[in-house]
Amino acid sequence: MAEELVHYEVRRGIATITLDSPRNRNALSAQLRRELREHLTEAVRDDQVRVVVLTHTGPVFCSGMDLKEATGASAGDQGVNEFPAILEQLWTSPKPVVAALKGPARAGGVGLVAACDIAVAANEATFAFSEVRIGVVPAIISVTVLPRLLPRQAHELFLTGESFDAQRAVRIGLLNSAVPVDGVDAEVRRYTDMLALGGPVALAATKEMLRQERSANLGEVFADMLKLSAQYFGSAEGQEGITAFVQKRKPSWVPTED
Incomplete structure (x- = not known):
């Protein structure tokens, strides 16, 4: 072998x-x-x-x-x-x-x-x-x-x-x-x-956003980004991150030390 x-x-x-x-x-x-x-x-x-x-x-x-x-x-x-x-x-x-x-x-x-x-x-x-x-x-x-x-x-x-x-x-x-x-x-x-501090779903979405070509029309771009932002603010991961910030704790996705 x-x-x-x-x-x-x-x-x-x-x-x-x-x-x-x-x-x-x-x-x-x-x-x-x-x-x-x-x-x-x-x-x-x-x-x-x-x-x-x-x-x-x-x-x-x-x-x-x-x-x-x-x-x-x-x-x-x-x-x-x-x-x-x-x-x-x-x-x-x-x-x-x-x-x-x-x-x-x-x-x-x-x-x-x-x-x-x-x-x-x-x-x-x-x-x-x-x-x-x-x-x-x-x-x-x-x-x-x-x-x-x-x-x-x-x-x-x-x-x-x-x-x-x-x-x-x-x-x-x-x-x-x-x-x-x-x-x-x-x-x-x-x-x-x-x-590792970033939410895994948010990281994946951010990578996809960074790869996208953008229209020359700023209005269209802002509309698309507003929709994306709202989607993740309202997501389970986004709400967990916001709640963790308010409660001064680490979000559930942050790895624990060995």
Whole structure:
């Protein structure tokens, strides 16, 4: 039986999905892709899970597609047709997803980072859209990356393939935070603790709202948002949150300490 390449653990409502294929720099091999999809599905289906953390073992977060498997393969065989499903799972997950990087990300690995809601990296981490340097196009990852990046920066980095550091990644919108490597876990915990305070139904609805394209007609937008706001103010979760605030207690969805 093949050794597992992606691990899954749930603790205090946090599902941690760990890429563990350091021998090939956590490249997106067929097995790793399959296990990652399975664990993402499991996290979404588990009512006990409130937040998902995507992290890694070894010095590299993810080096992109496994090029050894891609050599001589058709687009379908090398996983190009499968990878969008993984990015879509991350992007549309009703539960917030936090990426935690202590090392570099390249190509498809950067696509994973961009698909997460929040991304934290070590100062030492570097990034690159290296596709053009091997004669391919960063097409699939552009779906999740371009909404994050400043347009001028996207043109430069996609076309040159130049590597850039974590500080620049924060400035251009790819990362939320860059910290010393020994502070990554604490910074991720800071975010997951905050996310766990949100109502799970409200978080899912807020993520959906953030993904929606908005009309140029402000009247229509305000009407839609008024309807959405009223729906959740009157919901069971909304009423529980308001009651808890008035009673100076934690809402029922806030996880208890171990």
